[in-house]
Amino acid sequence: MSSQIAPDLALTPFPPDPDAPAAPVQWSPLTRLAFRFAFCYFMLFALCCGNATIWEIIPFHIGEHLEDWFNWPFTHAGQWLAQHVFHIQGVGAKLHNTGSGDTAIAWIALGVMAVVAVIATLVWTIVDESKPRGTTYPKLFGWFRFTIRLTLGFAMLNYGMAKLFPLQMAPPSLAVLNEPFGNISPMTLLWTMIGYNPLYEMICGAAEVLAGVLILFRRTALAGTLLTAFVATNVVLYNFFFDVPVKLYAAHLLLMALVVVVPDLRALFGFFWLHTPTAPTAPWSPWPRRPIKRLHMGQDTLIIGVCTLLAVGSAGAELGQSAWHQRASMLHPAPLTGQWHVDSALLDGKPKPYPTGDGLPMTDLFLEPSGRTMLRDSATVLWRAHAKYDEKKHILTLASGFAGLIDYAVTQPDGSHLVLTPTGKEAKTAGVLTLTRVPLPTHYPLLDRGFHWVNEWGLER
Numbered sequence: 001m002s003s004q005i006a007p008d009l010a011l012t013p014f015p016p017d018p019d020a021p022a023a024p025v026q027w028s029p030l031t032r033l034a035f036r037f038a039f040c041y042f043m044l045f046a047l048c049c050g051n052a053t054i055w056e057i058i059p060f061h062i063g064e065h066l067e068d069w070f071n072w073p074f075t076h077a078g079q080w081l082a083q084h085v086f087h088i089q090g091v092g093a094k095l096h097n098t099g100s101g102d103t104a105i106a107w108i109a110l111g112v113m114a115v116v117a118v119i120a121t122l123v124w125t126i127v128d129e130s131k132p133r134g135t136t137y138p139k140l141f142g143w144f145r146f147t148i149r150l151t152l153g154f155a156m157l158n159y160g161m162a163k164l165f166p167l168q169m170a171p172p173s174l175a176v177l178n179e180p181f182g183n184i185s186p187m188t189l190l191w192t193m194i195g196y197n198p199l200y201e202m203i204c205g206a207a208e209v210l211a212g213v214l215i216l217f218r219r220t221a222l223a224g225t226l227l228t229a230f231v232a233t234n235v236v237l238y239n240f241f242f243d244v245p246v247k248l249y250a251a252h253l254l255l256m257a258l259v260v261v262v263p264d265l266r267a268l269f270g271f272f273w274l275h276t277p278t279a280p281t282a283p284w285s286p287w288p289r290r291p292i293k294r295l296h297m298g299q300d301t302l303i304i305g306v307c308t309l310l311a312v313g314s315a316g317a318e319l320g321q322s323a324w325h326q327r328a329s330m331l332h333p334a335p336l337t338g339q340w341h342v343d344s345a346l347l348d349g350k351p352k353p354y355p356t357g358d359g360l361p362m363t364d365l366f367l368e369p370s371g372r373t374m375l376r377d378s379a380t381v382l383w384r385a386h387a388k389y390d391e392k393k394h395i396l397t398l399a400s401g402f403a404g405l406i407d408y409a410v411t412q413p414d415g416s417h418l419v420l421t422p423t424g425k426e427a428k429t430a431g432v433l434t435l436t437r438v439p440l441p442t443h444y445p446l447l448d449r450g451f452h453w454v455n456e457w458g459l460e461r
Contacts, residue, residue, distance in 0.1 A: 078111075179380075229254060356383045375400070
């Protein structure tokens with residue numbers, strides 16, 4: 001009995017290599033225009049956005065300096081426009097240390113970047129369309145896709161590792177645990193929800209790390225890009241619905257992932273919808289195919305591998321050290337851990353409060369068991385800060401973006417009172433803080449509840 005595969009069931013073989021040259025494709029004028037703008041805009045963003053750009057893969061802080069140099073024209077143009085064109089007043093009119101990526105200057109700088117991209121696209125179109133019409137930009141397209149892949153890969157690894165350890169979302173803080181629920185912000189609610197269970201945060205981080213690793217290698221780049229788009233969509237939804245001030249950056253990560261996927265949409269449609277064997281044909285890197293396949297694969301592996309090791313190695317060492325310190329702090333909290341209410345802040349007998357982000361005086365200082373620090377202002381708003389206590393020297397270093405770094409000499413008249421006296425050059429400008437310890441509960445139902453397989457009733461309180 002002879003066996004014969006029915007024609008409609010015959011499988012079309014895949015191309016021998018994902019970078020195998022496909023038949024020449026004629027780009028329409030609109031497609032060429034779209035590519036030019038995408039190239040100009042997203043390459044500018046990848047190199048100049050100032051938030052986890054590909055420059056940071058260069059170690060020894062060299063990449064950070066390059067990032068600052070490339071970002072400088074846009075941020076300072078944004079600051080000038082904010083002051084002289086949009087007439088923005090207050091803190092938003094000047095560049096300042098902030099945990100927000102959605103400042104007024106950031107939005108304006110992005111507009112400047114878009115205008116530059118439009119001008120470059122128009123000039124490029126005028127010059128290019130005057131020449132004999134070509135088909136595509138294969139080399140340039142390869143470089144474009146390669147750069148965006150690096151940018152996305154580094155971003156996913158950077159954010160993913162901060163969750164994998166986990167550090168980005170800390171466990172519920174004393175400040176939040178003792179804050180009325182209705183007073184906390186949507187972002188704090190989200191951060192507390194994710195940080196409540198470190199294992200959940202680690203799973204989210206593992207998904208981001210996996211996406212970052214897969215997107216870096218051409219054999220898995222499409223799968224990594226799809227996973228990146230899925231993860232980035234979730235992040236964008238979190239940022240928009242919980243008012244997390246990283247909307248610009250997260251949205252651009254999602255847009256860049258979609259831009260990388262677009263050339264292979266036809267192949268994806270054929271595979272997932274028509275159920276026909278297909279393979280992506282758009283180039284994933286700028287290097288041409290080598291006669292020897294092993295050298296071709298090794299080229300990307302070497303370049304991407306070195307970049308990944310440099311980025312992940314330096315970031316991982318820093319995050320690992322931070323995680324170790326946080327764990328040690330949780331097991332052995334510093335003696336000053338707790339909530340301290342500011343009774344007075346005086347300089348030469350006159351009020352000199354410690355300022356918070358909105359310029360209001362600090363009323364409470366929270367030294368968290370995790371080693372983190374929170375401040376509460378007179379409007380009951382919480383602000384992040386940093387503190388480090390040297391028990392041997394009795395020096396508390398308090399740092400924030402609004403008051404700078406101040407070293408305080410610590411004296412304790414008794415266990416319930418604290419006096420912080422500024423030392424060094426800050427002694428002439430900062431006030432002496434007198435604080436009283438606020439009694440806190442020893443147990444919190446949120447932390448004590450734990451996990452239960454069996455629940456006769458949903459616990460709501």
